Amino acid sequence: MAKAKRTLKWQRDPEGMRLRILEAAKQEFSAHGLAGARVDRIAAKAGANKRMLYYHVGNKDELYLAVLEGAYDKIRSEERGLDLEHLDPPEAIRRLIEFTWNYFLRNPEFLSLLQTENLARAKHLKRSTKVKSMHSPFVEMIRTVVRRGVESGDFQVAVDPVQLYISIAGLCFFYLSNSATLSVIFGRDLLAKDAKDERLAHMAGLVLAALTGRSEELLKIVKAPKSRAAVAQTV
Amino acid sequence: MAKAKRTLKWQRDPEGMRLRILEAAKQEFSAHGLAGARVDRIAAKAGANKRMLYYHVGNKDELYLAVLEGAYDKIRSEERGLDLEHLDPPEAIRRLIEFTWNYFLRNPEFLSLLQTENLARAKHLKRSTKVKSMHSPFVEMIRTVVRRGVESGDFQVAVDPVQLYISIAGLCFFYLSNSATLSVIFGRDLLAKDAKDERLAHMAGLVLAALTGRSEELLKIVKAPKSRAAVAQTV
């Protein structure tokens, strides 16, 4: 309180430091991959000395794993916040797709980290008992929604929830994580607002059309208040 | 011919050497990414001296781009070999999915290279006029097939061929390129024969159900002569 606040060479803040290190590491690993990441850059970005990384977290590999676990922890936690109970089945599936899409959009580092880890054939993830125990609630959510949909007559078939989960993730993931190369190949910016709206509409339409048997879903615009995205071209 | 075949310290074979270098580089880059790849390892794997890489191809970046261009060249060439003209539309789409799936399965390095390049936000690909001009024939093939399908009544809607192309690629790509992390998370081997069969069936079913409006497609087994893959679970 009254203690003189004389200018210190540095402030002590172990928790804050640890968080800043992990955040900086997330940036660095997602931007450059594991091998491309530079420990010095992480330190600099965290406003810390390089030695701090080793003091607070561990060596490069442990740092990377900590970042990865944090990323999984975050998405699982947000996933649990999605309540589909009170929605009718088609709307529930739509929400699920929208959530996945928006989460990936809002957290591009998560996509990069996944790519990096898969490039390493999940070598690090395998060592993480923590992540192994963090099951996505989505599989069970999908199972429930699909069951309700079949019972209500909205859905025609009881599709395997794991397959559907992977499909939804895949439709979103591929477009976003590969948007750079795809944009080059198609010669247009796939991350432009219109392109993203069009994509979301297509994905929701595809899945819902398959489940409901009403192909018209494929032509509907999901949520495009003003943008007149061309979802389907004229034949 | 009659020339004495005295033991030489090395043989001359510029073309073969170049190919061996590119093949070794493909292995290395796909296994370790760009930053993780080691020039020395590439040289060793190619049975060459490190200096040869620079002599025949260029520095690490040029080597990487050459590999990437080669990979695109190869898939485009195989894609062109797919003839869908004489097939009825649903079967044509099925073939398209099967081809994509099998190509990715047979060429895992292609998936890795794509991941690596996207991690680099297509920095290298953008410099390649070569790749930019190599358009996939699939988009036009899909456009034609969809048009035929709508005309014949097989398909209910004229979906955008670009979106469908990305969706098919995405369904296959995500499962395979992320099989490592997904396998850890689900606690089972997604690359096991049964799992792969089940996945192919699901993907084809999903897309065809959406296009035809016949959701039962989602339950069909595509090509599972003996494997009794459970495509859908009981409700």
Added chain:
DNA sequence: ACAGTATTTATCCAACGGGTTAATTTCTCC
């Protein structure tokens, strides 16, 4: 105020890694 501990800094280093230089060997063509 003092001792002991937790946190942070400054500096160093051995290994590594991409790239280069220069010499050596094979080929080709006259």
Added chain:
DNA sequence: GGAGAAATTAACCCGTTGGATAAATACTGT
């Protein structure tokens, strides 16, 4: 059979990088 070009090798260069050491600084309890 020899000159010049092409292909290949061996050895080295030098900035970078992950990690380590040791000292300095702040905090805590007594």
